[in-house]
Amino acid sequence: EVVLTQSPATLSVSPGNSATLSCTASQSVSTKLAWYQQKPGQSPRLLIYDASTRASGLSVRFNGNGSGTEFTLIISSLQSEDSALYYCQQYYMWPPLTFGGGTKVEIK
Amino acid sequence: EVQLVESGGRLVQPGGSLRLSCAASGFTIDDKYMTWVRQAPGKGLEWVSLFYSGHSKYYSDSVKGRFTISRDTSENTLYLQMNSLRAEDTAVYYCAKVIMGATVAFDLWGQGTMVTVSS
Numbered sequence: 001e002v003v004l005t006q007s008p009a010t011l012s013v014s015p016g017n018s019a020t021l022s023c024t025a026s027q028s029v030s031t032k033l034a035w036y037q038q039k040p041g042q043s044p045r046l047l048i049y050d051a052s053t054r055a056s057g058l059s060v061r062f063n064g065n066g067s068g069t070e071f072t073l074i075i076s077s078l079q080s081e082d083s084a085l086y087y088c089q090q091y092y093m094w095p096p097l098t099f100g101g102g103t104k105v106e107i108k
Numbered sequence: 109e110v111q112l113v114e115s116g117g118r119l120v121q122p123g124g125s126l127r128l129s130c131a132a133s134g135f136t137i138d139d140k141y142m143t144w145v146r147q148a149p150g151k152g153l154e155w156v157s158l159f160y161s162g163h164s165k166y167y168s169d170s171v172k173g174r175f176t177i178s179r180d181t182s183e184n185t186l187y188l189q190m191n192s193l194r195a196e197d198t199a200v201y202y203c204a205k206v207i208m209g210a211t212v213a214f215d216l217w218g219q220g221t222m223v224t225v226s227s
Contacts (some may be wrong), residue, residue: 034213036153043202043217044145044153055207055215087153091212093167097143097155 002026002090003102012106013078020101021090023071027097032092035064035073038102039084047086048073075105110216112203117221122220124193124225130186130203133198138181141206143214146199146223156201157188158212171197174201187193 013019023033031037031051036044046055048064051071061082063074075082088100114129117126130142144156157177158166165177176189186203204214 003216032211038153043203043219044214045217046213046215049207049211049213061195070206089153089155089213091210095155095158096168097158097212099155101155104135104150 001092001096002029004088004090004098006086006088006100006103008099008103009054010104010106012108013033013077014108015080017078019078019082021073021075021086023066023100025071025075025090026067027091027093029090031067033064033066033071033075033092034091035062036087036089037055037082037084040061043089049061051065056088078105078107112205112216112218113158114201114203114218114221117223119224119226120193121227122194124224126190126193126223128188128190128201128203128221128223132186132205133161135205136181137179137186139182141188141209141212142179142186143204143206143212144177144186144201144207145204145214146197146201147220148199150195151199154199158206159186160206161209190223193223195225197223198225199223 004056005103037046052064112114143158174192200220202220207215
């Protein structure tokens, strides 16, 4: 099973600054990685797939990169609406499909 | 409107059974791959089951042998039959649509339905 480790657990960022979220895989997942955003009381929302492809309609403030075992989601010009939990998910080696434990982004 | 609506979640005793439904609208599920993902209270996301190419079905080890995924294309609905329920199955259950083929990421999610397993 591919284990995804997300860091940091919590990230506190001032509005207008950038947030960098990391996802590390226990083995290579090529670029078969997705990122999701989940706000309190809401369903997850797909942000990025294939490590760097933005989902339809997604703001260009969200950028994903990486391959192999190291991945990054960068949110630029942070806004209050970006306060949420963010999860990575791999689909290279499955079953099982696996998610990371999540990073909580807080706006200062 | 393209959407997924789950239903069927409720309080059930340990050892009991439950069937969850996920009604799709705005698209047909017969040419889509569909999945169930759950989230225990205050916890992260956990993949449960996938209905994939050629009617292949996949399950996490934690539910294999107890849960069954199925679909009714005439009703445009995905199901999850849950048997021998345990306290650790307590979670919000989401259905979701796979974005495309081998890209097994999920681009459309339902609002979720809560399953509570407790005596």
